[in-house]
Amino acid sequence: xxxxxxxxxxxxxxxxxxxxxxxxxxxxxxxxxxxxxxxxxxxxxxxxxxxxxxxxxxxxxxxxxxxxxxxxxxxxxxxxxxxxxxxxxxxxxxxxxxxxxxxxxxxxxxxxxxxxxxxxxxxxxxxxxxxxxxxxxxxxxxxxxxxxxxxxxxxxxxxxxxxxxxxxxxxxxxxxxxxxxxxxxxxxxxxxxxxxxxxxxxxxxxxxxxxxxxxxxxxxxxxxxxxxxxxxxxxxxxxxxxxxxxxxxxxxxxxxxxxxxxxxxxxxxxxxxxxxxxxxxxxxxxxxxxxxxxxxxxxxxxxxxxxxxxxxxxxxxxxxxxxxxxxxxxxxxxxxxxxxxxxxxxxxxxxxxxxxxxxxxx
Amino acid sequence: xxxxxxxxxxxxxxxxxxxxxxxxxxxxxxxxxxxxxxxxxxxxxxxxxxxxxxxxxxxxxxxxxxxxxxxxxxxxxxxxxxxxxxxxxxxxxxxxxxxxxxxxxxxxxxxxxxxxxxxxxxxxxxxxxxxxxxxxxxxxxxxxxxxxxxxxxxxxxxxxxxxxxxxxxxxxxxxxxxxxxxxxxxxxxxxxxxxxxxxxxxxxxxxxxxxxxxxxxxxxxxxxxxxxxxxxxxxxxxxxxxxxxxxxxxxxxxxxxxxxxxxxxxxxxxxxxxxxxxxxxxxxxxxxxxxxxxxxxxxxxxxxxxxxxxxxxxxxxxxxxxxxxxxxxxxxxxxxxxxxxxxxxxxxxxxxxxxxxxxxxxxxxxx
Numbered sequence: 001x002x003x004x005x006x007x008x009x010x011x012x013x014x015x016x017x018x019x020x021x022x023x024x025x026x027x028x029x030x031x032x033x034x035x036x037x038x039x040x041x042x043x044x045x046x047x048x049x050x051x052x053x054x055x056x057x058x059x060x061x062x063x064x065x066x067x068x069x070x071x072x073x074x075x076x077x078x079x080x081x082x083x084x085x086x087x088x089x090x091x092x093x094x095x096x097x098x099x100x101x102x103x104x105x106x107x108x109x110x111x112x113x114x115x116x117x118x119x120x121x122x123x124x125x126x127x128x129x130x131x132x133x134x135x136x137x138x139x140x141x142x143x144x145x146x147x148x149x150x151x152x153x154x155x156x157x158x159x160x161x162x163x164x165x166x167x168x169x170x171x172x173x174x175x176x177x178x179x180x181x182x183x184x185x186x187x188x189x190x191x192x193x194x195x196x197x198x199x200x201x202x203x204x205x206x207x208x209x210x211x212x213x214x215x216x217x218x219x220x221x222x223x224x225x226x227x228x229x230x231x232x233x234x235x236x237x238x239x240x241x242x243x244x245x246x247x248x249x250x251x252x253x254x255x256x257x258x259x260x261x262x263x264x265x266x267x268x269x270x271x272x273x274x275x276x277x278x279x280x281x282x283x284x285x286x287x288x289x290x291x292x293x294x295x296x297x298x299x300x301x302x303x304x305x306x307x308x309x310x311x312x313x314x315x316x317x318x319x320x321x322x323x324x325x326x327x328x329x330x331x332x333x334x335x336x337x338x339x340x341x342x343x344x345x346x347x348x349x350x351x352x353x354x355x356x357x358x359x360x361x362x
Numbered sequence: 363x364x365x366x367x368x369x370x371x372x373x374x375x376x377x378x379x380x381x382x383x384x385x386x387x388x389x390x391x392x393x394x395x396x397x398x399x400x401x402x403x404x405x406x407x408x409x410x411x412x413x414x415x416x417x418x419x420x421x422x423x424x425x426x427x428x429x430x431x432x433x434x435x436x437x438x439x440x441x442x443x444x445x446x447x448x449x450x451x452x453x454x455x456x457x458x459x460x461x462x463x464x465x466x467x468x469x470x471x472x473x474x475x476x477x478x479x480x481x482x483x484x485x486x487x488x489x490x491x492x493x494x495x496x497x498x499x500x501x502x503x504x505x506x507x508x509x510x511x512x513x514x515x516x517x518x519x520x521x522x523x524x525x526x527x528x529x530x531x532x533x534x535x536x537x538x539x540x541x542x543x544x545x546x547x548x549x550x551x552x553x554x555x556x557x558x559x560x561x562x563x564x565x566x567x568x569x570x571x572x573x574x575x576x577x578x579x580x581x582x583x584x585x586x587x588x589x590x591x592x593x594x595x596x597x598x599x600x601x602x603x604x605x606x607x608x609x610x611x612x613x614x615x616x617x618x619x620x621x622x623x624x625x626x627x628x629x630x631x632x633x634x635x636x637x638x639x640x641x642x643x644x645x646x647x648x649x650x651x652x653x654x655x656x657x658x659x660x661x662x663x664x665x666x667x668x669x670x671x672x673x674x675x676x677x678x679x680x681x682x683x684x685x686x687x688x689x690x691x692x693x694x695x696x697x698x699x700x701x702x703x704x705x706x707x708x709x710x711x712x713x714x715x716x717x718x719x720x721x722x723x724x725x726x727x728x729x
Contacts, residue, residue, distance in 0.1 A: 097695070223391070257678060258718070263675075290511075290512070291590075299588070299630065301561070317558070321556060322561045
């Protein structure tokens, strides 16, 4: 199967179990994120918002607290601790509080997952694990996308397995499949406690494939999600397909007045040349912002929207008003569920939700 | 000499802000902490005037004395009004879930129209009208359409009266007659009809018991596209609206010349706002890459930039009552702040607040 081919190609060099070795080999002086798990100078990419590119193809790095962008150096670090210096072009805007660098990996770098390390002009470093994934030069039209949602790390449940154990089991199951990447659509924590974020991030690096993470309503309190995961609205490409990740905010308040609708429009336009565009969010309800719905489902319709929140399969008619059948809701990971979706030349084809066995009493 | 130059520059900058007037806006980044706040140009001070939490976009009453917005007080989410100084908070008593669309004032300031959810799968929406004098709320529009949403009052019935009942088809003619009669008694709304499973909306005229397709009545056939942001001018003689009928989102104006494209460009154009003299529309466009604020002279469709940058976004424009100034939101300094500029966009000045500032609405002068 072509998906197996892609998966093997992606994983043949460095992936699981190499990733565990990779974590052990990173020099002790360089911290992944800050010591408390929050993002440091590299806002993007990171293990929840990785870039997935072919060797030699440039990608953007978003930094903060950088005074001299031209003096920043960047490198990818492989599982074997070998550093691959990146060609860096500063696209910094002097009036912006952020620094955007265009980085280009070498042509000869092997496919697989890499840490991204930046060295600031003052010699300090920041490293994000599993931040950059180099794709094989040839990508099949077919691959498998895994969907996980509602992890709820920290949730207390009588006579039910610990959400961390369930998440670990789900990850192990997905790692055994053909999945080439995994979307995790929010409620990664029970109540946005920093320790819950740290425990989630600790497990996230157990995945052997790139992981695209978005926020859920349980993750947004006192801007904790922003501290640990950064941007809430962003886009990535995987081969010829686009992924548009966004937040659907508080359930009673649409966000038609904030920056998100404009960002969504620009990202949607950017992804227009893609074969398929898949939206990832946590929830969608009728009361939510019409502007975003126009952008995603009327003016330039996306091909599939994945979300969770309800902990159940989709009911008839459920979802954005104009989305029609292009919606998949996957039951909760905290209950052991995940879903595989075949991305075929004809379009995304969701499989039935799967459930890890032997971990739930029922 | 340098000192003198600096003083002159400071004087120019000082003069760049209006000397009086007020702008209401949503203050706060986290939605559950958002609260309506008013900025006063004469004192250069902010004052929180909202009530409860989760405050949505503010809407001034025509006399500038009362603000309306959606929000939550205790466990109830609904439409709230407060006086301009924040006193006398009131919430509409409703059996329906209120949607976050901005509540809209009638021209006499006695009624508020807003969107509600009527439940169901797929969801149905409706239009509720709150009579502030009697405190009664009623659903408008009858049952001609499965869903109605985003109401805005027509300031007058001029446009309705201009329609020739005799030239309409019989069934439309009867309904139009009934609608006119209803409109004379209770007022008339513009709104959007939504249809389950269909990717379009339909602009409609709505009264207490009747709803009719606007474009059909005005003899411009609908292209079955997704319209949004219907906005009549201040006299009710032209209607601006967004539509993707040409493939990308544009702003059209329905008026005496029929339906004209006021912003024609392959990039998306949205969020029209009439100037006080009804000759121009401020709007948002992506024609220069990022989200920016532009003006269109409606008569000629000539478009000019007002607040545009390759490095940041500008959005949510609103006019000062004298038409000299525009307030808008920009993340130029890293977070959404209010900015003020003149009509030419020649000089922009920030009004930095501690938190995010969204959905600015300039206080009308009143009568």
